[in-house]
Amino acid sequence: MPTITISKKALQAALKKKLTDEELRDRIAFLGTDLERIDGDDIDVEIFPNRPDLLSQQGFERAFTAFVGDRAGLKKYHVKKGGEDARVIIDPSVKDVRPYTACAIIKGMTFTDQHIKDVIQVQEKLHVTYGRNRKRCAIGIYPLEHITLPITYAARKPEDIRFQPLESSEELTGPQILSQHPAGREYGRLLEGEERFPVFMDAKGEVLSMPPIINSEKTGKITEKTRDVFIECSGFSWHVVHGAISIITAAMIDMGGKAEEMRIEYPKALGGLRESPQMTPWRLPFKRGYVNKYLGYDLDEGTTRKLLGRMGIGCEEGSHGNDLVALIPSYRTDIIHPIDLVEDLAIAHGMENIASVIPDVATVGEEDALEGFKAKLREILSGLGLIEIKNYNLTAKEEQTALFRNGDEDLVRVAGAASKEYDTLRKLLLPSGLRVLQRNKHHEYPQNVFELGDVFWQDDEQETGVGEGMRLSVLVCGEDAEYTKIRQVLDSLCEALSFKAEVHAHESSHFITGRAGTISIKGEKLGSIGEISPEVLEGFELGMPAAAFELDVALIFSLVDKEVKL
Amino acid sequence: MRNLGESLHALERKTLPLVEKHPELHDLAAASKLQEVETMRALQWLSNKKLVTLHEEKEELVTLDTNGRRYKEQGLPERRALELLKDGSKSVPALTEAGIAPEEIDIIIGSLKKKAAIDISKEDNHLTLTLNGTGKKLLEKPSLEELFLQQEFPIPTKQLKPEELFALTSLKTRKNIIKVETKKTVRATITKAGAALLREGIDAEGGVDRLTPRMLETGSWKKKRFRPYDVSINVPRINRGRQHFINEATQYAKRIWLDMGFKEMTGTHVQTAFWDLDALFVPQDHPAREMQDTYYLKHPMKGKVTDKEAWERVKAAHEHGGDTGSKGWRTPFDEEVALRNVLRTHTTVLSARTLRTVKETGIPAKHFVIGKVYRNESLDWKHLFEFHQVDGIVIDPNANLRHLKGYLEEFYKKMGFPKVRMRPGHFPYTEPSVEPEVWHPAKKEWVEMGGAGIFRPEVTKTLIGEEIPVLAWGLGLERIIAPHYGITDIRELYQNDLKQLRRMKNFIK
Structure with missing residues (x-):
């Protein structure tokens, strides 16, 4: 979330009363903004993304004084009719690249150092948040004295565009700006693939800017001498650019400027003539x-x-x-x-x-049956002396495949994971369990653990193309961890659920040959059991034997006899 | 003195007389024909009674690790390479063909280059190794490392000669060749009191140690004397089986909602962005949707939405507000964006899906879920990429903001935080939005707990079909329970350290 810096002195002057830091802290928090810190004259405030109008000293002051002080009520912003030439002609060529702009002229500004800082802050913060890094809208501010009205907004072939961009010593063409200028390299992707780039030009054909990338050095810099400015915002929808211009116009009027209206002459296809800025409140x-x-x-x-x-x-x-x-x-x-x-x-x-009330609404509480069953399994297994472990569902692909001697078919994977070693959703629980044992080699044995966890695989039948299941894994590890030990756990568990498990010999790559099988209950195959093969143990750098089983929990639950029999 | 003699355990009785002759633990165990742990226990007890004093000495022992054992048999990889290079240059593929494992190539190059024994050139895109003069000399005699490996292990580091120490340092930098372990040796010496007790003589029989079934059967216990125990002693700890402490806390939190009449929701972890975000009126260009915050699936990338009515209504809400009285986001709805598969960013997605069916299941309704959610973050002490969220919704025509505070207060009170306040917040799907905070008695500050609010009409009208107030919250679970367990680094919750899991206190409120 964006943070802006407010001057405490200016804020208190506007408030006409002095609040202690503690009071400021409290009031700022309850306005729906978040105070980060107060440091000397600087107050850093975090602004929620829904309130871009607070992203300036002036906007924040306006809201805060209304909220705390005596200046409540709708604040009126007057816009004077503009002159004959206060026009922006929209060339139809912009329709396919960046069709909308809202503009304003503000006169009679005094740009103190503070005001220049304020204007840059609001422009930058609006770019980042409301403007989604200039993608949704971008704002340009120009000293009016260097501009001859009216203004034209048009799209031109990139190589035909030529001007000296800000902070550059020479004229560059459109493609050169994208490849050479720092702003071009940062925001160039926003114009990538476009046949034409948008430009603002004045009546003399002088390029003012190439939005959303960069202004011209000649006309794009505000100094302490600047009195009158032209501002524009370009983007993809009228209400967005209009919102941004309203926010800046209000802030600049609050700084002492006078707004003048411009006529934006859109072609019919883009809605025809519009006036801007429109500072009249709308009625809801x-x-x-x-x-x-x-x-x-x-x-x-x-x-x-x-x-x-x-x-x-x-x-x-x-x-x-x-x-x-x-x-x-x-x-x-x-x-x-x-x-x-x-x-x-x-x-x-x-x-x-806001005073709390506990309403009198009669509804029946109900635990999800499978979740309740999981709680029951935890009780049974911890009663057998096992410790429950809990791993992330995201894991390293290698852990599920090579280390566990498994293939990588139908694994579900994520794109661009920030933690690179966690980019695969697990399809099996046992590899995570073995990883846990690997990390606990220095602790006391035996190490007998279980885990209840989600598993994922690709499945075209599902809406998302991903099948999801709930599994139980049990691992016993220690000098005497052999088939009998793990089978005892399985049998005990089944006894608690009042059925008997059958194990049929079945080889698999992660178990020792001749000591592995599939588990079935009432004829349903629901998992596998065996002694972990030395190759797998070696892969996980384990120096102790281990035996394990893994089962489908939903399937077991469906087999449990839940009927009352008299 | 007499009492002391009587209170000796059988193990102590066996051990004490032998201490003088066999001061070292290992020897002592052998001499007394006890196991080493038993002897150790006896020595500790005797030491508690000040009959012996114990001295611990640490000794460093060098042993061979997995690779070390292999190399001892087969020779070091660089030796095998030297032999192969004897008859002329060889390329890397030629070396691997001759039996050098691919993972050993780097080791060989590293070690032979360090000794300036080879020249490396590139031919046909392959590195080629050639022995130079120094290298040929190496062929003549074994290296210090090789000589070292040929010894009998373990070897105490104290006994190593300078050239052996050199070989050890060099081998230690290589993977899994050498292990240096610290071994403790324990020696006991008898104290004056111990010697005095021995002079007095200890009755080999002593009092009765254990009451046996046999004694009970025969009644022989009546004539026995029971050896008094030192009941204040520490005994070895035992491990209990237990569920994960987070699940214990989760179970407790679930109970609170169940007691208040909430029904548990469940659902999949993989969702289309449509249900996770669009149905909740999150603008399609919202920053939270970017890849640095949300996990998008690579395989399978896209899903479908089978609820065509929901699809059309959500699309309309975004584009122009649909029938909700809202202006909507006034931007075209991008179907490709909506169909991307994501790992659910919040369990609120289950609340959204519940709204679709609530008309059939009945209103008013209260639902909750405590489930896993995913954010594309790097792990650090404050951030997890998988964590749990406590979500709840109350669908009630009479629900209002004051009720919301009521439910939140009730929950946090039972979780151990009696003071709750709501601060204004912002979420795209709630209006009003609040950030619940609880007073942290230890930190003496308000701590943010998540988000809450009333679902916007763009969500409720769109998904239910009519505008009914729906109170909603999504609260962090980890941040409520971490303080209970005294955990400040949030990663410790999922480190699966068995010692921590075995010893963690239970969740009792």
């Missing part, structure tokens, strides 16, 4: 009864209005049976349904003040 009708039902409180109209105000949301009388209408600021991109008001109401009310 809701029923008070609806939100109260989820909250578990009976908030009256006045309280509802007051609480929404503390979250910066306006509220008006409704019509058509919806008793209220919420006025949602354009930068609150997280609100998409009346249910989203419930959380804001709960936060404003104080999540810490």
Whole structure:
């Protein structure tokens, strides 16, 4: 989750009161953000991904002062009509590469050091989170004085694009930027395979930027002298780019700027003319009864209005049976349904003040039958003096195959495992058990262990193509670990379940020849038993003999006689 | 003194008189015809009674390991290679054909290069080895390592000559040739008290040690004296069979939900992203879906979704909100993304699937599961790639946020954390979302326990068919139980150390 750094001094100035660090800590946590640390003037706050509007000093201040202080209520953001040339012409060529953009002009800014830092922070944080590393949307900010309006947004053949990108000493073409420029190498994959790359150009044909990669050195840098800026956000859907522009515009107006509207002239296929930025709140009708039902409180109209105000949301009388209408600021991109008001109401009310209730709902508790059976098996086996082990389901392929002298057919494997030695789902439990014995060689013998675990194999019949089962494995290991020992465990277990197991000789690569068999109960084959072969023991570097069995638990359970007989 | 004499165990009686002549444990055992463990036990008891003093000496012994035994017979790999190279250069494949194992090639090259005995060239893409002058000289006499291996083992390191020590150091760097083990020798000397007791004489018979069935049958016990024991002594520990301590705690946690009327859910670990994420309204470009967080399957990569109605409804919810009154994510639903197989990232996937059938099974309903979930992480003291989640849902037309707090409080109270609070949180599938925290009495701070909330209408209306409040939580199990066992490195929960498993305390609340 993204973390932003807030200036404590600025925050307290906006609050018009001084909170202690302890109070700040508490209030920040209950606003629905997470305080990481306070260090001098820096407050590091973690922002949940649903609230990109909080990713700036200004946005956070706005929410926090409404929540804590006296500045509750909907904050109005005025947008002045733009001039004749305040236009962005969208060339139809962008339709297949990066079709949407929302833009704004902000005038009369004073870019102090702090403001420049703030603008860079909000742009960067929006890129990473809301913009999904520029994939979903990317933002550019340009000093207006170097630009001649109107602006054109078009897609061009990469080799026809030529400009001097930021931090570069010379002009580069589109493909050169992708291969040579650091930003090109980092984000180039976002344009990979495209026949044309998108560019913003001004009226003189000067390239402003090649989104989502890089701005031009000539027009893409804000300095302390900059007063007026042009901002754009490009992406794949109007509501996303519009959300980002609203968030930045609000932050820049909060810094003292004045927003001017631009006309975005989309071709018909992309929806025609749109104005931007649109800072007018949108209307979300809701029923008070609806939100109260989820909250578990009976908030009256006045309280509802007051609480929404503390979250910066306006509220008006409704019509058509919806008793209220919420006025949602354009930068609150997280609100998409009346249910989203419930959380804001709960936060404003104080999540810490929600009083608990244990409702009177009669339902019957029920343990899953197979899970209950597993608990029974644990009881029986631990009663026989065995110790239960518990391994990961992900394991090394070699452990399941070569080391256990098994083939690798129908193993289920994962892609790109962070822990490389764990990339295969186990099909058998015994190899993990032998691994455990290997790691415990320095401990006291005998080492008699059991495990109940899931196993996986490829099976086309299943929805996912993966079959899953529940197995029991038992391993006895020590100087006298031989067939009799393991057979005694099996017989004892079966006796507890009131049936008799039959073992039929059957050779397998991991058991000693002539000392292995299949286990069947009531004619159903459900596992194998034997003395572990010296080759396998050697593979697991074990210096003690071992004998083992492994069984299908669901199958056994299906055979257990559960009927009451009188 | 007399009492002391009487209280001696039969083993002590046999041992004490022999100590002076046979001070070393091994000898003493042989002389007394007892087993070494018995003798040791007797010596320890005698030492407790201050009749003997024990001296432990450690001695380092060199023994041969698996490869060492083999090389002693066959010769070291480099010797075999030298012999093969005697008649001229050989390529690596030629060497393996002549009986050198492939895994020995590196050893040979390493060792002969170190001695500057060979020149290596590359011919036809194969390394080729040629003996040089130094190498030919090596043929004439055995190396120090070889001479060393020919001795009788074990050898105490104390007795090694400098050239043998050199050979030992060199062989120790190689795999499984030499083992150096520390052997303890125990010597006993008799104390003044011990000598005094012996002078007084100890009755070889002593008091009766054990009450036997025979004595009971014949009544002979009536005439016997029972040797008094030192009942304050430590006795050897015994191992009990037991279930894994995590399962014990899980069983306890399950009981809490069962007692509150919750029904257990089960389901597969492999799921399509559709059920694991899409059905829960997680946007298709959500960062949590990336490969560094989620395990995607390589084989088999894709699954199917047979519930066509759910498929269409979930797709609609994502694209435009469907019939839920939501705007949805307003991006096209990518079917390929939805069909990718994943290892379930949360057991909430089982809650989602339960919502599909709850209309038939009846509302209100309460379900829970404590099950394994997977995250593509590297193991460290705080992170596991497989762990357990405690999931629960309450499907109840009257459910609300206050009930949610009620259920969570009840659960944590019974798990040993009486103070619970909810902090605002964020999850794509719940609204409101909260992060339950419990007060950790030892750490004196609030500790995050997982996530909870009320399922969004985009989830409930889409999967159930009508908007019914569904309370939901997904809580970490390991972080609740680790403190109980005093575990701070979370990997210790699954290290399967038999000593830890044997001795871990039981889960009792």
